[in-house]
Amino acid sequence: MPEHPFPTAPEEDRTLSPHTGYSRAHWEATADRLLASALRYATPGHALIDLPGPPSKSGVRSDGLEGFARTFLLAAFRSAGASGKDPHGFLERYTAGLVRGTRTPGRDDAESWPEIRHHGIQGQPMVESASVALALRLTAPWTWDTLPAADQDRVEQWLRGALRHTPAPNNWYLFPLTVAGFLESAGRGDAETRHAIERGLALLEGWYQGQGWYSDGDGRSFDHYNGWALHFYPLLHAHLAGDRALLDELGPRLREFLDGFALLFDANGAPIHHGRSLTYRFAAVTAVALGALTGQTPLAPGATRRVLSGALRHFLDRGALTADGVLSLGWYGPHEATLQRYSGPGSPYWASKGFLALLIPPEDPVWTATESHAPVEGPDRALALPAPGLLVQTTGADGLARLHNHGSYKLGPGEPERAPGNPLYARLAYSTRTGPTSASNTPDNHIALQARGLRSARIRVNPLAAGPDWLASWHRPVFPEGGPVLPSARIESLTLARGRLELRVHRAVAVPAGTPVHHSGWAVALAPGAAAETEQAAEVRLDGPEVTSQLLGLYGWETQRAVRAPQGTAYGPWALVPELTGTVGADPGRTVFVALASLTGEPGAAPLAGQATAAVDGLAVVVRWADGARTVVDFGTGVPSVTEEPA
The missing domain is CATH 2.70.98 (Beta-galactosidase; Chain A, domain 5)
Incomplete structure (x- = not known):
C-alpha cells in the first residue's frame, strides 16, 4: 500500500459546522488515514500490526495483536457505517490476518496470535478478543460469512478462550460478553455463550451506583471506563441483538449519565483529564455516540456532533498523530505519565471506539443538523x-x-x-x-x-x-x-x-x-x-x-x-x-x-x-x-x- 494513498482532508464546512468545521466526511477521511498508516506496520500475512514504540508488560506478540484488533474495530465502524463499502480494501486485509493469526495460536512464529489465558497470565488477548468479535459482528457479511467453515471453526475456538478463562475483576467481564454476543449472532451460541452474557450483565448490575454511573469493578473507581466500556459493550450488544428488554433497562441509565458527562467536554473539544487510559483520547466520546445511535441521549443532534467532532479535532490539531500518521502514546504528543504498565504501541487505538459515531446513518440529524453549542457553553x-x-x-x-x-x-x-x-x-x-x-x-x-x-x-x-x-x-x-x-x-x-x-x-x-x-x-x-x-x-x-x-x-x-x-x-x-x-x-x-x-x-x-x-x-x-x-x-x-x- 502506498504511504500516502488518500487525498488531504475535506474542506471545512463552516455552514453546517460553524464551531468545528467537521462533517461526516472528515470522520471517514480520518478513519482512512489512521488505517492506512497503521497497516503499513502489518506483518506479511496481516495477522499482527507491530507499531513502533516500547512494548507493554504483555510483550511484543500481544502488542501486535492489540494493534490488529483495535484497528480492525476502526475498519469495522468505517465499513459498516458505509453499508459495507470498503473502497480501500481494508476488510480484505483484516480477514486474511484473522485467518492467519488463528491458524496456529500460541506458536512462536511471525504471525500466530497468542492464546487467551487468565488475567495476569497472558490475559491481554482477552481484551483484544472483544474488538475482534465486535468487528466481526458488525462486518459479518463481508468478513465472517466469506470464510470457509474450517476457518470459522478456528476463529471460534480462539475466541472461546475468552469464555473459558478468568477476566480481571472489572470491566473485563464485558469482553467475554461481547465475544459471546458475536458467537450467538453467528448461530454458534450455546450454554457457554449464554453464561458469559448473563454473568457479565449480573456483575454490571452490581456495579451500578446510580445517576448513570457504574463503578469499574468492586469499589469506587469512576472514570472514562464508565462511558467507553461499562455503557458501551452491554448497550451496543443489546442494540445489535434487538433486545428490547435490555435496551429499556440500560438505555435510560446512559441518558442519565450523559446529562452530566456531556458537560465534561471543553468548548475547545477536550474531554476531562481524569482517570487511567487517557491515551485513548477521543474514545471519550463513545458514550455520546452510543446515546445518539440508540436514541438514549438528552442532547440535541447539533450538540451531539459538536461534542463528537470537537474532541476528534482537538487531538488531531494538537499533535496526537506522529509524522507518519500513527497515534502516539500520550495525550497530545508522547507523555509517559499518562500511560500505564499495560500501555503498548497499539493501545492508543482504543480511540477507535469514538468512530462508533459512523454507525449513525449519514441521513441522521446528528450529521445533517447545524452544529450547535456544546453543553459546557451554556450558563454556569x-x-x-x-x-x-x-x-x-x-x-x-x-x-x-x-x-x-x-x-x-x-x-x-x-x-x-x-x-x-x-x-x-x-x-x-x-x-x-x-x-x-x-x-x-x-x-x-x-x-x-x-x-x-x-x-x-x-x-x-x-x-x-x-x-x-x-x-x-x-x-x-x-x-x-x-x-x-x-x-x-x-x-x-x-x-x-x-x-x-x-x-x-x-x-x-x-x-x-x-x-x-x-x-x-x-x-x-x-x-x-x-x-x-x-x-x-x-x-x-x-x-x-x-x-x-x-x-x-x-x-x-x-x-x-x-x-x-x-x-x-x-x-x-x-x-x-x-x-x-x-x-x-x-x-x-x-x-x-x-x-x-x-x-x-x-x-x-x-x-x-x-x-x-x-x-x-x-x-x-x-x-x-x-x-x-x-x-x-x-x-x-x-x-x-x-x-x-x-x-
Missing part, C-alpha cells in the same frame, strides 16, 4: 453527582469544565493504601485544560499533612455528604515508607462551586497539634523558569497561555508560594503549583482551614481577594461573598452541612 453550572462522588463545575464564558473528586479512587476493596497514590485519581480536582503533576513532583489540588519531612497522600476517597452545588469526603492521610501512622487521623474536605470560584474547606481530625498542613491549587504548564505573581502577598496567581490559576487562603493559612513541578503535566513539560501552608492547632477552630481557588480561561481574571471572607466559630465556617450572599459550612454535626443564604 454546578452539578453534584453524589452516586460517583463527583462535582461538575462549568463556566460558559470560557467553556472550561472542572471535576471535583469526592468519591472516585482506583483501589480494590481489600487493597492496602500506599503512598504516593495515583495522581489520575487522588487529586481533589481535574479539568479539561490542566493535568495532574507527576507522582514524584509536588501534587496539585491536594491536601497533605507533613511529618518527618514527608507529606501524606490521599488514596481511598470516602463520600461524606452532598448538596446541589457541593460535595464532601474524607480520607486517611497515608505517609510514604518511613513516615508515621497517625491513629484515627482523617482529613475531611468540602468543595462548593460558585461560578468560577471554588470554596475549599478542610478539617483535620485527630491530627496532633503542631502538624504542618499543605494545600495546593491548579497546576499550570508554563515556560521553564516562569514565576508566579502575587496580589500584595495575598494570593498565588499563575497566568498560563490558556488558563489562570489562583489560590487564596481565607482562614488558617500562614504562608503561600508557587512550587516548581519540573516533570510538568500532559499540557506542558514544566509547571508551577500554587500552595498554602498552615499548622494544626489544639482548639477546634484551629483544625479548620478555608481557601478560595479558581481556574479560568478568561483573560484578566480579577483577584480573589475581595471575592469572599471567612470567619470560624468552633467547627462552623461562615463565608460572606462579595455580592452579599452567605454560606455556612458546619463540621460540628458529625456530617458536614451547608446552609446558603442568597444576597
Whole structure:
C-alpha cells in the first residue's frame, strides 16, 4: 500500500459546522488515514500490526495483536457505517490476518496470535478478543460469512478462550460478553455463550451506583471506563441483538449519565483529564455516540456532533498523530505519565471506539443538523453527582469544565493504601485544560499533612455528604515508607462551586497539634523558569497561555508560594503549583482551614481577594461573598452541612 494513498482532508464546512468545521466526511477521511498508516506496520500475512514504540508488560506478540484488533474495530465502524463499502480494501486485509493469526495460536512464529489465558497470565488477548468479535459482528457479511467453515471453526475456538478463562475483576467481564454476543449472532451460541452474557450483565448490575454511573469493578473507581466500556459493550450488544428488554433497562441509565458527562467536554473539544487510559483520547466520546445511535441521549443532534467532532479535532490539531500518521502514546504528543504498565504501541487505538459515531446513518440529524453549542457553553453550572462522588463545575464564558473528586479512587476493596497514590485519581480536582503533576513532583489540588519531612497522600476517597452545588469526603492521610501512622487521623474536605470560584474547606481530625498542613491549587504548564505573581502577598496567581490559576487562603493559612513541578503535566513539560501552608492547632477552630481557588480561561481574571471572607466559630465556617450572599459550612454535626443564604 502506498504511504500516502488518500487525498488531504475535506474542506471545512463552516455552514453546517460553524464551531468545528467537521462533517461526516472528515470522520471517514480520518478513519482512512489512521488505517492506512497503521497497516503499513502489518506483518506479511496481516495477522499482527507491530507499531513502533516500547512494548507493554504483555510483550511484543500481544502488542501486535492489540494493534490488529483495535484497528480492525476502526475498519469495522468505517465499513459498516458505509453499508459495507470498503473502497480501500481494508476488510480484505483484516480477514486474511484473522485467518492467519488463528491458524496456529500460541506458536512462536511471525504471525500466530497468542492464546487467551487468565488475567495476569497472558490475559491481554482477552481484551483484544472483544474488538475482534465486535468487528466481526458488525462486518459479518463481508468478513465472517466469506470464510470457509474450517476457518470459522478456528476463529471460534480462539475466541472461546475468552469464555473459558478468568477476566480481571472489572470491566473485563464485558469482553467475554461481547465475544459471546458475536458467537450467538453467528448461530454458534450455546450454554457457554449464554453464561458469559448473563454473568457479565449480573456483575454490571452490581456495579451500578446510580445517576448513570457504574463503578469499574468492586469499589469506587469512576472514570472514562464508565462511558467507553461499562455503557458501551452491554448497550451496543443489546442494540445489535434487538433486545428490547435490555435496551429499556440500560438505555435510560446512559441518558442519565450523559446529562452530566456531556458537560465534561471543553468548548475547545477536550474531554476531562481524569482517570487511567487517557491515551485513548477521543474514545471519550463513545458514550455520546452510543446515546445518539440508540436514541438514549438528552442532547440535541447539533450538540451531539459538536461534542463528537470537537474532541476528534482537538487531538488531531494538537499533535496526537506522529509524522507518519500513527497515534502516539500520550495525550497530545508522547507523555509517559499518562500511560500505564499495560500501555503498548497499539493501545492508543482504543480511540477507535469514538468512530462508533459512523454507525449513525449519514441521513441522521446528528450529521445533517447545524452544529450547535456544546453543553459546557451554556450558563454556569454546578452539578453534584453524589452516586460517583463527583462535582461538575462549568463556566460558559470560557467553556472550561472542572471535576471535583469526592468519591472516585482506583483501589480494590481489600487493597492496602500506599503512598504516593495515583495522581489520575487522588487529586481533589481535574479539568479539561490542566493535568495532574507527576507522582514524584509536588501534587496539585491536594491536601497533605507533613511529618518527618514527608507529606501524606490521599488514596481511598470516602463520600461524606452532598448538596446541589457541593460535595464532601474524607480520607486517611497515608505517609510514604518511613513516615508515621497517625491513629484515627482523617482529613475531611468540602468543595462548593460558585461560578468560577471554588470554596475549599478542610478539617483535620485527630491530627496532633503542631502538624504542618499543605494545600495546593491548579497546576499550570508554563515556560521553564516562569514565576508566579502575587496580589500584595495575598494570593498565588499563575497566568498560563490558556488558563489562570489562583489560590487564596481565607482562614488558617500562614504562608503561600508557587512550587516548581519540573516533570510538568500532559499540557506542558514544566509547571508551577500554587500552595498554602498552615499548622494544626489544639482548639477546634484551629483544625479548620478555608481557601478560595479558581481556574479560568478568561483573560484578566480579577483577584480573589475581595471575592469572599471567612470567619470560624468552633467547627462552623461562615463565608460572606462579595455580592452579599452567605454560606455556612458546619463540621460540628458529625456530617458536614451547608446552609446558603442568597444576597
